């Protein structure tokens with residue numbers, strides 16, 4: 001039995017959901033940094049059927065019920081828009097929650113963990129590293145489409161599942177506090193990274209000030225648009241379904257654009273140790289701009305377009321300082337799989353920031369002629 005199976009009785013948890021057939025087994029799945037994700041396999045009328053079973057990380061998401069309300073509203077809205085468009089294959093184009101035996105879309109176990117279950121999107125995959133510009137284009141197109149589908153989500157405003165999630169000023173100040181406290185005694189080992197982060201301060205207020213001045217509108221955004229949060233169809237390569245909806249909430253379109261640039265322009269994994277391999281790829285950036293403008297271009301204001309290329313180093317920097325901060329605080333937030341993992345992740349982000357900044361002119365030219 002695996003550690004996860006010992007920790008949680010996955011069979012009895014899976015059986016709490018309204019799933020037809022006989023539970024066979026469940027195994028850890030995917031490479032997310034936050035939730036505990038399992039693929040649960042059932043036998044039904046002679047076939048094997050998979051489901052995604054997830055324990056919501058309640059240290060990160062302090063109000064799992066509010067989060068689930070968001071997910072319910074967002075998935076229902078996307079589904080109804082797809083119906084109205086006569087889209088095919090709707091169960092693969094949006095996440096579908098499976099209710100528990102009492103009819104709720106989540107289950108709380110005896111230990112107080114919140115679980116949910118989704119249909120498994122088959123014949124599609126997520127990627128931790130972007131392999132070619134077609135994948136970049138498809139991912140960006142799908143995230144832009146997702147923003148579009150949610151543009152007319154009826155009131156009320158979605159819950160902020162993590163307040164100030166993309167407030168880069170707040171993230172920067174949190175880093176400063178973590179450096180000062182040095183609670184895990186690690187600051188001396190990451191001096192160059194700290195130095196790099198501190199000199200980038202001028203970046204952190206730019207979008208916040210633009211928003212405050214009324215120049216950048218609040219929208220419903222995904223806020224965690226890394227490449228492995230979109231499923232690409234195995235046969236056609238199409239960006240078929242945007243997943244990981246825990247941070248869908250009010251935000252700026254540029255947060256989403258910046259984050260998929262961060263992950264898809266990188267030629268390596270997020271935690272690559274050989275930094276000589278880490279440089280932004282302009283062909284991926286071109287594909288991301290094209291894919292995003294294809295689906296979201298009509299909605300974006302010209303001011304938003306002005307900041308597309310800036311959002312890439314900004315959001316990459318923001319996530320870099322979050323990794324660095326977590327390293328300094330003793331790895332309390334992101335899951336780690338080796339020593340100094342968060343420091344390695346931070347270094348890769350900072351190398352990407354440098355590379356984006358070096359290529360600013362060319363990136364702006366790409367946006368300008370799109």
Ligand code: ADP
Pocket residue numbers: 029030031032033034035036037052095118119120121122125126228229243244245246
């Ligand atoms: P985390 O918040 O921890 O990143 P995710 O919701 O992104 O969790 O899920 C982790 C991984 O599980 C995803 O990257 C994806 O590979 C896989 N996954 C999640 N939901 C589904 C689904 N409905 N169908 C198939 N795979 C899924």
Ligand code: GN1
Pocket residue numbers: 031032033034035060223224226229244246247270319
């Ligand atoms: C986390 O959940 P996951 O692994 O898709 C994080 C994002 C970071 C990302 C970095 C809720 O995303 O904000 O950008 O790791 N999610 C949360 O890889 O903090």
Ligand code: MG
Pocket residue numbers: 032033228229244
């Ligand atoms: Mg994820």
